[in-house]
Every structure is written in structure tokens, then in C-alpha cells.
Amino acid sequence: MKNRLPPRRKRGGEGLVTASPFLLPSLIGLLVFSLLPLIISGLISLTDWNGLDRLTDPDFLQDHFVGLANYKSILTTPEFWNTLGNTMEYIVLYIPLMLAASLLVAYLLSRPHRGIGAFRVVYYIPVLTSWVAASLIWKSVLAPQYGAMNGILAWFGIQGPGWLLDEAWAMPAIVLVSVWKDMGFFGLILLSGVVGINKTYYEAADIDGAGGWTKFTRITLPLLTPSIFYVVIVAMINGFQLFPQVMIMTGGGPNGATQVMVERIYQYGFRYYRMGYAAAFSWILFVIIMVFTAIQMKGQERWVHYDS
Amino acid sequence: MTAKKRVNTALFYAVAIALAVLAMVPFLWMIATSFKSRGALMSIPIEWLPKEPTWDAYIKVFSKFPFARTIANSLFISVSYTAITLFSASLAAFAFAKIRFFGGRLLLSVYLAMMMIPTQVTMIPLFVIMNKLGLTDTYASVIMPSIFRPFAVFLLVQQMRTIPNDFLDAARIDGAGIFQVYRKIALPLCIPSLATLSITTFMESWNDYLWPLLMLSDKNKMTLPIALSTLNGQYNTEYNVLMAGSLISMIPIIIIYVIAQKQFKNGMMAGGIKG
DSSP states (O other), X not given: OTTSOOOTTOOSHHHHHHHHHHHHHHHHHHIIIIIHHHHHHHHHTTBOOOXXXXXXOTTHHHHHBXXXXXXXXXXXXXXXXXXXXXHHHHHHHHHHHHHHHHHHHHHHHHSOOXXXXXXXXHHHHHHHSOXXXXXXXXXXXXXXXXXXXXXXXXXXXXXXXXXXXXXXXXXHXXXXXXXXXXXXXXXXXXXXXXXXXXXXXXXXXXXXXXXXXXXXXXXXXXXXXXXXXXXXXXXXXXXHTOOHHHXXXXXXXXXXXXXXXXXXXXXXXHTSOOHHHHHHHHHHHHHHHHHHHHHHHHHHHHHOOOOO | OHHHHHHHHHHHHHHHXXXXXXXXXXXXXXXXXXXXXXXXXXXXXXXXXXXXXXXXXXXXXXXXXXXXXXXXXXXXXXXXXXXXXXXHHHHHHXXXXXXXXXXXXXXXXXXHHHHHSOHHHHHHHHHHHHHHTTOTTSHHHHHGGGGOOHHHHHHHHHHHHTXXXXXXXXXXXXXXXXXXXXXXIIHHHXXXXXXXXXXXXXXXXXXXXXXXXXXXXXXXXXXXXXXXXXXXXXXXXXXXXXXXXXXXXXXXXXXXXXXXXXXXXXXXXXXXXXX
């Protein structure tokens, strides 16, 4: 009969005919917005294309093909290593601080006290704020002379640094802003992990007379490691793609101290119109993300406990 | 025991309130700054509360920039983006989860592989494609990529797989066409996931920066983040104007959050489950 679901064990054309109208919109999207750009991006990265000459010219490849020259030139410029160093500085500072802050958020929100709902809203407002607005707000807070941060520090007799204008402090300042913005987001993800922990573990620990801190380090933390792992992976990938904060708050300055990879790709592609160079840069970014993700995936065996 | 409990409760509130203050101080500063006159921005000592509050900054934001229009743009783009994502992803997810077809598994793994690729890799060619199609500086250029969102497909496939096949078969026997099965049975059973997905997608689109920055340069078509970053270029240190703009940009999303709090919460939980 025509209008029955295709038998689930049968492979072949009939299923394809039924499935194709469902797949059509997203398949068009896959081709036009993902696969085709992916291939073009790979090709462009092998050229010195400046964004002007027509890609469809028959002579295009002949005139512009440079092989792996872009990759070679990126990897041999000190700028790239500075950029990678800045990105790593961000990630190394950001992940532990963000984890500590979001664990605190998750812990607080898991407590059975009055007013939890209000705290949840308050911790979540920075998450709702767009990166652009958050960056503007913090640019104002961190203004060296007239900003709130140094004003508050002055109450305690501390002379605050120039923050975004100071080479040494600009990246830590961006980390601070990112932790502030993300702690509610990751905190709620960790909270769902905390809520999911089987209560009997705590009851058993109570019988054994374990204190709050012991319960936290011996039960909550180990059983939360799958959620923590997820958070670390997402945070790391986001870290490599750090962009709006830098664009709005420092533009890569001062003196290149906050230049990061996506910011460089944007500048090369859309400020200097070195499309080939920018495309090659984006592939290097991709490889770096893949390598670090793979390392994390491998490393998880050592510290992530799956409770089954 | 009760004394200890009381200490614990006090400690909890002390820490929770301290963290809340840290989270809120920048916003309080934003509000105070937005009501300052230009001169008051640089007064020493700092005016924590503006001595002579004025609407100057707000007047400037609205007169120098079609901000009402910008809010409408953001709403229109985010709603369309979300609708198309839900439409396209739920159709594809139904095919992957409930129709057996040749190459289905392979295709799904291609979708998943696409989740790994950072947008920056496809950004330059996509810019070229949009240019070729004459779509730069149109709403469509920002909305169209929503038609392929592998993460949304993945989330809905997971959900649709939990629907028992008997439900669908029973409907087919009653004479329902395959599209009716999708619309009348599969979709309603996915409403929790669809609600969650629409909130997270809306937020992403609402706050998106890099792609709209490349596409939209006409003042009348800009979304809020792009308008704000333009404002940042024009009034680099006129913080009262920048703060007024930031505050205005936050209001719509906070209203939506208050209305749809439950979906927001579920959205976060869905993120956690995958871990």
C-alpha cells in the first residue's frame, strides 16, 4: 500500500523518495551554506586572492594559485605566535576562573533556601546581555580614570591599573568580563548536573557523618565530572573563537596584546582584503580547535567518572 | 544543630548576595552613567549617582540613530531565523529519526561533522556567495543560514527517536499521510524540545555579532549589536550615550526572559544533559 510507512528494515529507493521532501530544505542549506563554502574556502586558502578578481574567471587559479604559501607565511610570522599565545593566555586564565565561578553559582542555586528564584534571575542577566552591550558596559566600568572599577579600588586605597589600555592587564580584563558574562550560563548547566546526582549518595554520607565540604569534594565533584567536561570543551572552543569582546573593548590593542585568531581573520579578510591569507588562517584555527578537542577527549578517561 | 544551621544559612546568603552584587554592579553603573551629562562623565571624584540626571544621552541615541527601527529589525530577524530553524530542522529530524532511507546514517554523520567546523572557515566564501547573489545588506543574508543548523537537527533527532513507532504506524493505518504524521503526531510530541530550541536559537540570533557585522551596513537594517558597535565607533568615550544604547538594547530580551523563564531554564538543562 502506498501510504504506509516504509518498512523499517527495508533499505532502498522507496525510503529515499519518502524522506526527500523532508530533507530538501536542510539539504539545500547544507550545500549552499556549508559544503560549498567549505570547498571554496579550501581553494581560496591556496591563492593570494584579494577579494576583487572574479573567482569564476577561467584564469583565476593560474593567476592566483600560490600553493601552501599562505600557510607557510602565517606559521612563520611572529604575529601568529603572538596571537596564539594571547589566545592561550585567555583560555588558561578563563577556564579555571569560569569553572570556579560557575561551580559556585551551581552550588548556591542547588541549596534549598528562600529567594533562590531571585538569585537565579540575577545571575542570569549577564547571560542575556549581548556580547556587544556587555563589552561596552565593561569598557566604561574599566575606564582608568573615570571608571567604576578603579573608583571602587580607590576606596580600599588601591591604585588600579589602566586595564584595557595596559598591555599586561588588557587580556586579564577581557577574561574577567568573560567570566562575569558566562558564569550564569555554565552555572545553570552544572546545576542540572548537581540536581541529577542520586540523593542516596548523600544519605549514605550523612550516616557516615561526613561534613558539607567532604560531601562536596567526594561526591558532588566526582559525579559532576561529565558536566564539567562538557563545560570545559564548550568553553575551550568558545575561547579559541574569542572575538566580540576584543573587537569592542580593545580592537586587538594595546600594542597587539589582545590580538586573537578570529580578530586577525576578520582584519585580514575584511580590512586588508587578503582573503586567501584569511582563509588559510581560518583553517589553521580549525585544526588547532580539532587538536585541542581531541586531546581533551583523550584526556577525559583520566578524570571523568561516568556513573552507571 | 540549629545554631550550626543558622550559621550555614547566614553564610549562604552572605555569599549569594556578594555574588549577586558582583553580577549587578556593572548594570547599576550603566544605568547611572546613562543619565549623566557629558560633563559629569569626567568629574573627579566620580559621581556614583548623577547629581543632575538628564535624558540627553537617550535623546542622542534616538535622534542620531533609528533605534526604534533597530529594535524592530532585531525582532524581525531573530523571529524569522528561529522559525526557519524550527521548520527546516524538524523536517530533517523527522526523516532521520523515523524514515529509513538509503544513506541516512551517513548523511546524519555529515550533519554532525558540520557542527565541528568553526563559522570562520565558511565565513569568507559565504560573504562572496551573498555578494554574488546580491544579498549583502539585506535581512535575507542574515536570516537564510538558519535553514541549515546541524545542532538543531541533532537535538530534534534525539527527541523524535523517543517517539514509539507504533504511534506513527497506527496513524498511517488510519489513513494519515506521512506529512500528517509529521505535523499531527511527531511535532506535538516534540513541543518541549521545540520550545527549548526556539529560545536558544532566538537568543543566539538576537546576540549574534560577527555575521551581521559583515552583512549589514545600512543604518536602517542593522540589528541591535551592530548598531551598538557602530555607536561605539562614533561615540568612543561618550559613555553616557553608549550606556543608554546598551540599556535600551537589553530591555526586549529581559522582557522575553521574564515571560519565557521556564523555557530558558529547560534550555540550560538540555545543554547539560549532553555532557
